[in-house]
Amino acid sequence: MTHRLRSRSALAALGATVLLAAPVTVPQAQAQADSARPATATALDWYDTTAETIAAAGATTQVTNSRTWAISWLAAARATRAVPQGVERGPYQEAALAAAVHHALVALAPDRTEQLDAALDDSLAAIPDGTAEDRGVAAGERQAERLLAARQGDGLDPGSVNAPYPVPAAGPGVWQPTPAAYAPATQYGNRLAEPFLLAEPSQYRLGPPPALGSGRYADDLAEVRAYGSADSTVRTAEQTETANFWYGSSLTLYTEPLRVALDRSTQGITGQTALVALFHVAAVDTQIATSDSKYAYGRWRPVTAIRTGDIAPDAEWTPLHNTPAHPDYPSGHTTYSGAAQGILTALAGSRTEPFDLTSPTAPGVTRTYTAWRQLSEENVDARILSGIHTRSADESGLALGETVARHTLRNADRLLGQ
Structure with a gap:
């Protein structure tokens, strides 16, 4: 053969x-209201900050880190989706994105709070002070809080992810621990x-x-x-x-x-x-x-x-x-x-x-x-x-x-x- x-x-x-x-x-x-342009500096900066945060202080389980990404950026997506009337769109969305991701990451990776606070300060320094910025920050933090609360106890922490699995008796086709470590089942x-x-x-x-x-x-x-x-x-x-x-x-x-x-x-x-x-x-x-x-x-x-x-x-x-x-x-x-x-x-x-x-x-x-x-x-x-x-x-x-x-x-x- x-x-x-x-x-x-x-x-x-x-x-x-x-x-x-x-x-x-x-x-x-x-979608039509957003200008057709490459990603903003704020979006790329907070993407990189999220990646750096997880690389430095992430969990031992991949799905837990995927959850951190999902919560942080879903909060940002919700916060930037609806802009209040009478508020300048660009500054509001930039502030909402930064605040949402920052707030979620601080809660999920508290060991990186100092670096995350510095990143937020940099983002807000580039946004004009005023009502749009203030309301954007408030919206981002509010959406992050809501998501963190909603996902509490969702079973995606490392201990829950690697819950014990009783290995069945060996037989044709049946999974068994594998060499070289013969480690217990994960995930x-x-x-x-x-x-x-x-x-x-x-x-x-x-x-x-x-x-x-x-x-x-x-x-x-x-x-x-x-x-x-x-x-x-x-x-x-x-x-x-x-x-x-x-x-x-x-x-x-x-x-x-x-x-x-x-x-x-x-x-x-x-x-x-x-x-x-x-x-x-x-x-x-x-x-x-x-x-x-x-x-x-x-x-x-x-x-x-x-x-x-x-x-x-x-x-x-x-x-x-x-x-x-x-x-x-x-x-x-x-x-x-x-x-x-x-x-x-x-x-x-x-x-x-x-x-x-x-x-x-x-x-x-x-x-x-x-x-x-x-x-x-x-x-x-x-x-x-x-x-x-x-x-x-x-x-x-x-x-x-x-x-x-x-x-x-x-x-x-x-x-x-x-």
Whole structure:
């Protein structure tokens, strides 16, 4: 049998199908009133400040940090959406954005209060003093307070996210702790958390993974066995680079692409804050939905399947990268990527001018992209090349993320209009 990575054409078709499956409603309130211009300095400054805050004082769990982004920027989106009559629009929105993100971040990352206060002072110094500034600050702080209160106890703190998972008895297809650490399962608590927009974590639960005796399962396992092993003889140097590049945190890897979209946005502050807010709302809800499907099926990882399964068991097989401590199906990296692609495509267009991206897990490597789907395509291949996911887990994850993104966009006005 020849073991080749499958053509990307099927993946592209899947992405197109997901995007076109239902109409997307993009929030348009006051869009015409905002000037069509690149993102304001205030939006970019507070984007960078949010990223720096999370890098310096963020939580140990990715979804908790996505929650911080979502709360901060959703507060800003709500505060900037409606401008009181008789108040100058620009100064009001600039002040509201700065105050909302500042107020939320101080509450969620109090160790950075000094730096955040200095950033707020800088922002307000650039805005003319007066009623617009004062009322904008008040609106931003008010929306941040409301969101912080509404999300209190939502189950997305690190302790709740990593709630204990009782490992089931070993058996064919059943997830078990994986080498080398054989660590306890993580992210089980995500499926018990409160989403932002999903009716419940299981709203878009995937159908089951391929049956163990199916041809698709055999093909999946053969592919990851050949391409994902530490000593693979068929994986190319470029493919190894792809695996390394996408091995790190999705939140970290997508911070720059979202900033590129924000920097190039011509939607004014209303659209710019909504872009960041909806991206991270979708990211949170996708991570919740991912864990729901993961733990509903509890599918074993490739390393367990190859070492102990019925198909040519190899007790010495080792993946290129260490396997994360949670089930295979679906891939969390590709669900995140699918959600990101869905939001960016709807709100920033499917293509953009070339931009460069680096990765902390591939030092010295720079890659250039012109379409958000390119990131998804590489993510799908990368998890197979790392030896830590099957293609079925990756492609199903991509579809799940796109579905949650579409749901987020359809319900955006309900979320932003409060």
